[in-house]
Amino acid sequence: MKRLVQYEVSDRLPVRKWVPNDIQIRQYAEASGDFNPIHLDDNYARLAGLGGVIAHGMLTMAQMAAMLTDWMGKEGELSKFNVRFEHMVRPGDTIKCSGYIRERSENTLVCDLEALNHKEERVLSGLALITIQL
Amino acid sequence: MIGKELIGLESEPVLLKIRPEVVQRFAEATGIPFDERVPPTFVGTLMQANIAGLELPIIGLIHGEQKFTYYRQLYLGDSVTYKRRINDVYERVGKLGNMTFMVLETTGYDLMGELVFSSSSTLIAPEKGENV
Numbered sequence: 001m002k003r004l005v006q007y008e009v010s011d012r013l014p015v016r017k018w019v020p021n022d023i024q025i026r027q028y029a030e031a032s033g034d035f036n037p038i039h040l041d042d043n044y045a046r047l048a049g050l051g052g053v054i055a056h057g058m059l060t061m062a063q064m065a066a067m068l069t070d071w072m073g074k075e076g077e078l079s080k081f082n083v084r085f086e087h088m089v090r091p092g093d094t095i096k097c098s099g100y101i102r103e104r105s106e107n108t109l110v111c112d113l114e115a116l117n118h119k120e121e122r123v124l125s126g127l128a129l130i131t132i133q134l
Numbered sequence: 135m136i137g138k139e140l141i142g143l144e145s146e147p148v149l150l151k152i153r154p155e156v157v158q159r160f161a162e163a164t165g166i167p168f169d170e171r172v173p174p175t176f177v178g179t180l181m182q183a184n185i186a187g188l189e190l191p192i193i194g195l196i197h198g199e200q201k202f203t204y205y206r207q208l209y210l211g212d213s214v215t216y217k218r219r220i221n222d223v224y225e226r227v228g229k230l231g232n233m234t235f236m237v238l239e240t241t242g243y244d245l246m247g248e249l250v251f252s253s254s255s256t257l258i259a260p261e262k263g264e265n266v
Contacts, residue, residue, distance in 0.1 A: 066166035
């Protein structure tokens with residue numbers, strides 16, 4: 001398996017696929033304490049103009065984080081992790097998290113990140129700064 | 135209602151011990167593996183530090199951006215003191231009309247007073263954040 005230190009500019013990171021569902025969104029509300037009804041109550045979410053419940057942005061960000069931590073293992077530590085939520089994520093969507101190395105120095109990797117849904121809409125874009133544990 | 139008068143409001147500091155069972159519940163809910171290291175976005179759930187004068191959620195409020203800076207890895211059982219602050223409120227005309235942006239910052243320190251993480255959330259409200 002390729003070590004973190006061997007990654008070079010433009011190399012792709014391993015992809016993570018994720019399909020959120022209502023149960024997971026409810027569990028996330030309980031675990032995170034974010035009980036905003038736009039995530040839990042379909043009628044409320046419709047009245048708020050969202051067309052139905054949406055997943056927490058932070059739940060999508062957690063999937064991106066998992067993609068990074070699975071890939072890094074103990075060879076790297078996250079020093080910065082920034083994302084922009086660009087599109088709503090709904091139960092049943094298929095989300096693909098991916099990324100590539102934009103810059104690297106001896107012990108730092110800068111990764112560009114994005115998550116697309118099954119309609120190829122970008123739901124999240126972002127950046128991670130990783131310190132390689134040499 | 136969100137307005138510029140909220141800028142600078144901050145919570146009292148809250149001392150929190152990161153309990154393994156709480157992290158485990160978070161990891162199971164998100165469907166991500168974890169070990170002795172606290173998952174990166176877990177600190178995004180530290181919202182118990184209430185900011186007097188700010189009532190959330192506001193109808194129509196959405197999470198636009200999230201940024202984390204980690205100064206060191208957090209481990210299960212670590213204690214952190216964190217506080218939240220309204221760093222900015224501004225208005226901008228977007229594709230959905232007039233929007234109000236609020237930037238909430240959370241900073242976490244260890245028992246030595248060293249900065250462990252900072253988190254910045256940009257929340258976006260349609261109109262002036264009034265209840266519809």
